[in-house]
Amino acid sequence: MTTEQGKSSNDSYAMTSGDFSLVQSTPPPVTPAQAESFVRDLFGLVASAQSLGSHQDRNFLLRGADGPMLFKISNPATTAAELEAQNLATVRLAAAEPGIRIPRPCLGLDGMDVQHLAVDGQVLHARLLTFVEGEPLSGGRYLSPHVVRAIGTVVARVDVALAHAGQPARALMRPHQWDLRRAPDVLDALLPFVIDAPLRDRLQSQAAAAWLMVEPLRPELPRQVIHGDLTDDNIVVSPGYGVVPDGVIDFGDLNHSWTVGELAVTVSSLLHHTGGSVTSVMAAITAYHAVRPLSRAEAEALWPLVVLRGAMLVASGAHVGCTDPDNEYAAGNLGHEMMIFERATALPITVATALVLDTVGAERTNPRLPRFVPLIPTLAASAITTLDFSAASSELGEGRWAEAGVERAITSASLAAGASGTMTVFAQPRLTRATPLSAAEPANCVLGVELAVTEPHEVVAPWGGTVEHTDDGMTLLGAGVRMSLGGVIPRHPSGTEVAAGEPIGRVETALTLRVARDGVEIPWAVTSALVRAWGAVSLDPTALLFSGTEPVTPREDELLDRRERFLAAAQEHYYVDPPMMVRGWREHLVDDNGRVYLDGLNNVTSIGHSHPRLVAALTRQWNLLNTNSRFHYPAVVDFAERLASLLPDGLDSVFFVNSGSEAVDLALRIGRAWTGRRDVLAVREAYHGWTDLSDSVSTSIADNPDALTTRPPWVHTVDAPNSYRGRYRGAEASRYAREAVQQIYTIAEAGSPIGTFIAEAYYGNAGGIALPDGYLHDIYAAVRSGGGLCVADEVQVGYGRLGEWFWGFEQQSVVPDVVAVAKAMGNGHPLGAVITTAEIAEHYRSQGYFFSSAGGSPVSSVIGMTVLDVIRDEELQRNARETGAYLKARLEQLGARHPIVGIVHGSGLYLGLELVRDRGTLEPATEETTAICERLRELGIIMQPTSDRQCVLKIKPPLCFTRQSADFFVETLDEVLSTGW
Numbered sequence: 001m002t003t004e005q006g007k008s009s010n011d012s013y014a015m016t017s018g019d020f021s022l023v024q025s026t027p028p029p030v031t032p033a034q035a036e037s038f039v040r041d042l043f044g045l046v047a048s049a050q051s052l053g054s055h056q057d058r059n060f061l062l063r064g065a066d067g068p069m070l071f072k073i074s075n076p077a078t079t080a081a082e083l084e085a086q087n088l089a090t091v092r093l094a095a096a097e098p099g100i101r102i103p104r105p106c107l108g109l110d111g112m113d114v115q116h117l118a119v120d121g122q123v124l125h126a127r128l129l130t131f132v133e134g135e136p137l138s139g140g141r142y143l144s145p146h147v148v149r150a151i152g153t154v155v156a157r158v159d160v161a162l163a164h165a166g167q168p169a170r171a172l173m174r175p176h177q178w179d180l181r182r183a184p185d186v187l188d189a190l191l192p193f194v195i196d197a198p199l200r201d202r203l204q205s206q207a208a209a210a211w212l213m214v215e216p217l218r219p220e221l222p223r224q225v226i227h228g229d230l231t232d233d234n235i236v237v238s239p240g241y242g243v244v245p246d247g248v249i250d251f252g253d254l255n256h257s258w259t260v261g262e263l264a265v266t267v268s269s270l271l272h273h274t275g276g277s278v279t280s281v282m283a284a285i286t287a288y289h290a291v292r293p294l295s296r297a298e299a300e301a302l303w304p305l306v307v308l309r310g311a312m313l314v315a316s317g318a319h320v321g322c323t324d325p326d327n328e329y330a331a332g333n334l335g336h337e338m339m340i341f342e343r344a345t346a347l348p349i350t351v352a353t354a355l356v357l358d359t360v361g362a363e364r365t366n367p368r369l370p371r372f373v374p375l376i377p378t379l380a381a382s383a384i385t386t387l388d389f390s391a392a393s394s395e396l397g398e399g400r401w402a403e404a405g406v407e408r409a410i411t412s413a414s415l416a417a418g419a420s421g422t423m424t425v426f427a428q429p430r431l432t433r434a435t436p437l438s439a440a441e442p443a444n445c446v447l448g449v450e451l452a453v454t455e456p457h458e459v460v461a462p463w464g465g466t467v468e469h470t471d472d473g474m475t476l477l478g479a480g481v482r483m484s485l486g487g488v489i490p491r492h493p494s495g496t497e498v499a500a501g502e503p504i505g506r507v508e509t510a511l512t513l514r515v516a517r518d519g520v521e522i523p524w525a526v527t528s529a530l531v532r533a534w535g536a537v538s539l540d541p542t543a544l545l546f547s548g549t550e551p552v553t554p555r556e557d558e559l560l561d562r563r564e565r566f567l568a569a570a571q572e573h574y575y576v577d578p579p580m581m582v583r584g585w586r587e588h589l590v591d592d593n594g595r596v597y598l599d600g601l602n603n604v605t606s607i608g609h610s611h612p613r614l615v616a617a618l619t620r621q622w623n624l625l626n627t628n629s630r631f632h633y634p635a636v637v638d639f640a641e642r643l644a645s646l647l648p649d650g651l652d653s654v655f656f657v658n659s660g661s662e663a664v665d666l667a668l669r670i671g672r673a674w675t676g677r678r679d680v681l682a683v684r685e686a687y688h689g690w691t692d693l694s695d696s697v698s699t700s701i702a703d704n705p706d707a708l709t710t711r712p713p714w715v716h717t718v719d720a721p722n723s724y725r726g727r728y729r730g731a732e733a734s735r736y737a738r739e740a741v742q743q744i745y746t747i748a749e750a751g752s753p754i755g756t757f758i759a760e761a762y763y764g765n766a767g768g769i770a771l772p773d774g775y776l777h778d779i780y781a782a783v784r785s786g787g788g789l790c791v792a793d794e795v796q797v798g799y800g801r802l803g804e805w806f807w808g809f810e811q812q813s814v815v816p817d818v819v820a821v822a823k824a825m826g827n828g829h830p831l832g833a834v835i836t837t838a839e840i841a842e843h844y845r846s847q848g849y850f851f852s853s854a855g856g857s858p859v860s861s862v863i864g865m866t867v868l869d870v871i872r873d874e875e876l877q878r879n880a881r882e883t884g885a886y887l888k889a890r891l892e893q894l895g896a897r898h899p900i901v902g903i904v905h906g907s908g909l910y911l912g913l914e915l916v917r918d919r920g921t922l923e924p925a926t927e928e929t930t931a932i933c934e935r936l937r938e939l940g941i942i943m944q945p946t947s948d949r950q951c952v953l954k955i956k957p958p959l960c961f962t963r964q965s966a967d968f969f970v971e972t973l974d975e976v977l978s979t980g981w
Contacts, residue, residue, distance in 0.1 A: 022195035027566035030073055030119060035060040035380060039071055042115045043106075043128055057252065061131060062770070064781040066133040067411035070103055073117065073124050078252070080114045087114075087127070087253045089225060096161035099963035101127040101236075101247035109459055134236035137353060138462040141334060142274040142980035143232075144931060145178045145577070146281045152287030154245050155230050155266045161226045172225055172256045172914070177316075177920075179228070180261040183308040184211055190315035191324045200316075206679045207311040207343050210304035210938055213248050220297035225857060226262040228253030228720030231269035246365035248649050262307035263288050268313070271306075272339040274979040278352050279529045282359045289360045299360050300330065303344075303352040310341035329375045329887065332596050350519055368551065370479035372462035373501045375544040379457055382564040383420035384546070387411065389430040390589045392582045398612045399585045410454050417776030421453040426540045428552075429594040431529045434586055436596045437968040439939040439975075441933070445531040447522050447538040448484075448514035451507070451545060458489055459505045460542050462497045469494040474505060477518060482537065486512035501538055515539040528593035574944060575937055582610025587940060587958045587965055594771070598941045598965055602957035603910070606799055606824035607870040612867050614827055615785040621862040628766040628853045635861035642868055643835060646806060648815045653841035655834040660795035663691025663832040665757070666850070667820045668693045670836060671789040673843045679715040679755045681744065681783065685720040685948045687765040688758065688793055697758055700765055716747055716754070721763065721772055725913065725922045733772035740775075741782040753786040761808030761816075763795035767912025767952030768905045776812040784817075789840065792816035795832070796910070799824035800959065803881030804910025829863045830854065879910075884908035888957070894970065898977040900925055911955040912946065913973075927979065932973075939972050 028252060030038075035049040039062060049071065058073040076084060086316030087105045094102045100970070106128045115126045126627075137143065137151070146681040177186055187207050194200040227234075231252060236247035263285065270281045285302070288294070317334040324912045347355075357364045388395060395410050403409075407430075414422045426449050433444035461467075465478020472486040476498070488505040498504055517524045520537040540551035559580055563573070579591035586608040589597045599609070607614065621635070629636060636656070644652040657663050672678060682688075682697040689695060696715055701707050711717070718740040720726055723733035744754055759781060763769040797808040797819045805811050805820070817840060822832030832855070844850060852861060871877060888904055891913055896903040902916035915925040915932070928953070937945045947955035957965070 001260075008973070009634050022264050030058045030060075031668075032060060032950055034119075035062075035071055035073075038073075038117060038126060039128070042126065042428070044116075044567055046067075046130075046287050062128075068133065070129040070131045070850040071126065072129055073126045074252070074453050075121075076122055076124060077463050079171060080116075080124065081169070081171035082123055082174070082254075083114045083127060085171045086254050086699040087925050088169065089165060089172075089254055090251055092165040093158065093161050096164065099246070100157060100800055101132045101134070103132050103174065103249055103251075105129055108900050117543065119141075128843070132236060134238050134247050136234065136236050136249075137245065139232075140273055140979075142935065142976075143270065143276075144243070144934065144981060145280070146931075147245065148270060148281065148283040149236055149287040150245050150519055151232075151266065151270070152263075152284030154235060154248065155263060155284070156288040156291035158227055158230065159224070160261050162226060163259070166342070172254060174255070174660065176228070176253065176257075177256045178253050178265075178312070179257045179265060179715050180305050180308055180312075181256055181257055182206065183312060185313055187308075187315055190319045191313070192316055193319040195322075195430055202253050203311045203315060203341070203346075205280075205734045206341075207308055210311075210349055211844070213353070214301050214308070217297045217301045217873055217931040220295065221258045221260060221301060222258060222298070223294070224259050225254065226254050226259060227251060227264065228255050230259065230262055230266045232273070233269070235266075252281070258301075259292075260294065261305055262304055263294075264302055265307055267622065268306045268309040268344060271310075271343040272336040276339075277343060278539045279345050279527075282355065285356060285359050290318075290597050293328075294360055296362055296372065299362050300353055302356050302739060304349055306352075307341075307344045307349060310344040312913045313337035314341050348537060349516075350520070350739075351530070351533050354506055354859060354922075355533035356737060358532060364549075367481075367537070367539055369539055369541070370463050370544060370831070372483060372544060372868065373460065375462050375541075376451075376457045376459055379453075379545060380420065381546045384451075384688060385414045385419040385422045387414065387422050387424050387431045388428075389424065389592045390428055391431040396431055397610065399562065401434070401590075401930075402585075407432050408539060409470040415454055420455070421451060423452075423542075423545065424450045425533075426542050429531075429592070431590060431594040432595075433525060434590070434594045434596045436732075437598060437964060438596065439972055441529060441593075441595055443523070443525045443527050445528055446525045447531075447534060448512055448524065449514075449542055449545070450510065450512050451520065451830060452510045453507060456506055456508050458503050459485065459507055461500055461502050461504050464497070464499045467494065467496045467498055467504055473511070476504065480518050482514075482516050482518050482520075483541070483544075484514040484516075513541045513684065515541045515546065528595075537623065537663075541886055546691050557899050572944075579937070586610075587961050596940065597937070598957075598968060600941055600955055600957045600960060600969055601944045602942070603796060603801060604823045605828050605958050606801070607827050607867055607874070607876060608958040609828075609961040611827065611870060613870055614863065617862050617866040618829075618859060621859050623860070626857055626859040629856040630851065635865065636856045639856070639861040639864045642865060643833060646868075647819065647835055651815070651819060653833050653836055653837075653838045653852055655852075655854050656843070657832040658830040658855050660793075660820070661691045661694045662855070663692040663795065663820035663822050664694040664697070664791075664793060664851070666790045666834045667818045667836075668697065668756055668758065669847060670818055670834065671838060672789065673845075673847045674789050674840050675755035675787055675790070677753065677755030678798045679716065679747065680751045681716050681718065681740075681747075681754045681779075681788075681935060683720060683759045683763075684708070684717045685766050686723070686760055686793075687806050688795075695711050702765075702946070702950055714752070718743055720766060721775055722766060722769060723772055724769065724905070734774065735930070737775045737778040740779050744779070744782040744786065748786050754788045756781050756789050756791060758791040759907060760797065762797040762802060762907070762910070763793040764808075765911065765946060767914060768797075768907070768910045768956070769909065769912065769949045769955065770905070774812075776809065776814045776843070780814050780816070789817040790814075790829075791818045791820060794819055794821045795823050796956070799867075800877030800880055801908055801910045805907075806877060825867060826860065826863050831860050831861060831864055833864075850891065872957065874960070879961070880908035883961055883963055883966060886963055887961075887970070889913065890966065890970040891955075891973075894974055897974070900928065900977060905952070906955070909955075909957055909959055909961055913955060914947075914952040915951050915953070924949035926950045929953065931981040932976055933975045936972065939971060939976070941972055 032049040041044045047062035049060040052059040056075040060071040062069040086397045090104045117124045131368035178506045235245045247928045267281045306531050314337050317337050400613045409421050428757050430444045434442040464474045468475045471709045473488040474490045476483040487510050517537045522538045582592045583588050583590040640654040683701045687700040688698045699707050719737035728735045792809045800806050818836040855969040891904045900915050902914040917923040917925050933943045946952050
């Protein structure tokens with residue numbers, strides 16, 4: 001895809017004596033045919049010209065024998081000296097930063113010289129530049145944190161290189177509309193063109209406040225030559241897959257200005273993208289700071305400059321709309337520019353600046369309360385109960401946090417239990433204010449405290465000030481802060497001056513209390529990502545009620561650093577920036593900030609997180625007995641009998657273990673004991689575990705890149721029976737079984753007959769793909785004809801997950817000799833089992849006796865029984881069948897709108913959405929799948945890739961998954977596939 005290689009800013013103006021007498025210059029009318037003629041006359045070059053469009057220049061992509069080039073006819077207002085300075089700067093920049101693609105003058109064709117043209121009586125300047133292939137990042141699509149960081153890095157590298165490119169040319173010192181140093185003058189000239197009076201007033205007031213913060217910092221802000229327009233329009237990515245910024249175009253705004261202005265321009269351009277916000281663009285600032293550290297003054301000036309840039313964009317767009325109403329380019333940008341301004345001013349500048357300072361690690365001090373006397377002198381702190389509404393609160397179990405009015409209910413219960421009052425925790429991330437199935441981070445950190453009392457109390461002024469009445473109570477303005485009291489009955493008329501300690505009102509049952517810097521409006525609640533920054537203007541009022549209390553400072557999360565220090569590196573975690581999970585409920589997970597995620601991944605938690613029936617059974621049994629499994633007790637017998645009843649007749653001898661890896665390992669040992677042979681046949685692209693034996697038969701290169709080259713000689717493998725992308729597809733998939741059978745006979749003829757065949761009964765690790773009809777039937781028969789055993793690995797797909805079948809092998813109408821199962825059995829508790837016939841189990845005695853300390857322990861057995869009870873009583877297999885079918889149908893509908901969707905595999909609540917770059921070649925969309933999972937997490941959904949190609953969304957949620965959850969998942973995925981990842 002070609003991209004505009006020209007001006008992305010809005011206006012060109014004649015400026016005289018530093019005065020902004022803004023005069024719009026009309027782009028010179030030049031057709032592609034004229035451009036071809038000019039190029040031929042000026043440079044002796046024969047090429048076809050394609051207009052790229054531009055706001056103030058004329059740009060043409062030339063294609064000829066010498067490859068693509070850019071023919072640029074500049075606006076009449078741009079001088080030849082400026083263009084020569086741009087040429088020199090790009091040459092120096094390209095030499096300093098060879099890793100960044102830059103349009104340079106075509107030196108072999110007199111490109112360093114600026115040519116002159118006469119068009120319609122105007123003298124125009126023309127240049128021939130190298131063409132930077134690629135695609136700009138413009139358009140409003142979503143930009144991932146990785147891409148935003150990469151943008152920040154590119155911008156910093158450009159600034160560092162330009163700073164060392166020599167003295168700036170005199171031409172670059174000229175007044176320039178987009179030079180943020182001149183923002184007040186530019187806005188004075190442009191704001192009269194904003195017809196919407198309320199909008200004009202907002203632009204003016206926000207810009208004035210921003211400039212007020214910049215003004216005292218001006219002497220400390222470094223200056224240099226900057227690109228001046230490093231926006232998403234002018235940062236490009238290479239053709240092909242991968243949104244990795246590596247090109248910079250359009251040096252038309254090159255000028256000498258504040259270096260930090262470069263970053264402000266870039267940051268502002270990122271705000272209008274899907275998901276763009278003050279917090280999302282901090283990734284660019286972090287990356288920039290790592291390459292070119294910002295000074296304290298630059299960090300403090302940055303966000304005010306972003307606000308000024310946003311105001312200038314909107315005002316300039318209004319000016320173009322008035323003076324050039326047919327300009328579709330400018331009109332199309334106006335919506336984005338308004339969004340930039342709105343998002344830049346979504347927070348008070350002081351708060352946004354605090355966020356910047358925190359981002360770059362600059363020290364700052366939050367304001368503290370003035371000297372005060374207690375707000376309620378008669379309140380006895382010892383009789384007040386502090387309420388905990390956090391994600392880990394013991395009061396919020398069994399999903400109570402999602403109930404309406406839960407905060408009032410907990411408060412009332414505490415008072416009824418004898419407390420004389422209750423108080424909430426300032427800025428605590430409250431789970432009670434989070435919403436399940438929400439793509440947005442909850443605003444659940446309250447910037448105040450709530451007090452409930454059982455008897456009335458008099459309220460006094462903690463410091464002197466002026467009392468003002470409000471709809472819900474009163475405020476006290478004084479000592480440089482504003483204290484807001486809700487629920488208080490005022491004692492004085494509005495406007496009364498009061499002294500410290502003077503009674504000002506009465507609280508009957510409850511009050512709310514907030515304190516903020518004077519003149520700053522603070523919201524009642526904010527997101528956890530912003531609560532620390534809001535501390536720049538919001539004060540913790542707890543000490544007014546409990547004197548001596550230290551103000552709350554949101555903690556820095558060091559858990560990931562500690563994990564990486566003390567856990568082995570091979571023990572990986574999901575996600576680049578993993579949330580810290582502290583609670584689960586049904587198909588939801590909750591992090592420490594009270595953010596609720598939809599768990600679309602966790603087949604370990606089969607009946608749902610924190611199931612109350614399971615919690616009660618576990619607690620009761622642990623209170624009774626838990627010991628090793630060689631003791632005699634009823635639970636293990638009951639559980640073994642129950643498991644046997646769920647399997648075909650004859651499969652009635654049970655071994656209990658702790659995990660799926662142990663179950664597979666034991667199953668293979670049983671096979672050796674039965675046949676006396678080591679040779680095992682396994683299916684490629686399968687994962688069976690991490691013990692020595694289970695790893696030996698695991699062939700998934702996603703789990704072990706050397707899986708196929710490090711197998712021991714006694715492990716034989718057959719082709720993955722993938723009917724979607726394997727060697728045989730569709731109706732030809734029956735050939736997989738025929739070839740496997742032939743391989744079994746060939747191995748036997750070579751003198752090493754197969755002792756054990758192991759396969760996932762439903763191709764789980766590959767993404768939930770059904771085996772071809774008759775596949776296991778034919779292979780089982782061939783293996784058994786040679787005296788071997790057949791093991792069904794049901795670790796992932798068993799226990800009703802497939803909906804139509806309780807066990808995966810039922811889909812193939814076969815009965816295995818040995819069944820290995822785990823994961824779902826314990827709902828997260830370590831529990832697995834191997835079930836076989838009594839005759840086969842008895843042969844294991846040739847290997848010695850079997851023992852597992854915790855496998856089948858009293859607690860484990862009770863947990864296993866309870867899980868089965870819940871699956872039966874809550875009809876979770878039926879839910880897997882019905883909700884799974886509904887979810888699969890909705891996912892298949894996405895394929896009609898999104899070419900990246902290849903196919904939806906699976907059954908019940910074991911589904912796999914395979915993503916491809918091309919439906920013809922089936923090229924796997926591996927990197928895209930990982931990026932999509934990261935974006936889904938940002939939007940509140942836990943999802944991960946699977947298969948050897950890591951291009952399948954592994955959809956295997958708890959079996960209590962609802963249709964509402966299915967709708968949220970599909971609609972959110974649709975949003976991601978529509979807006980980017």
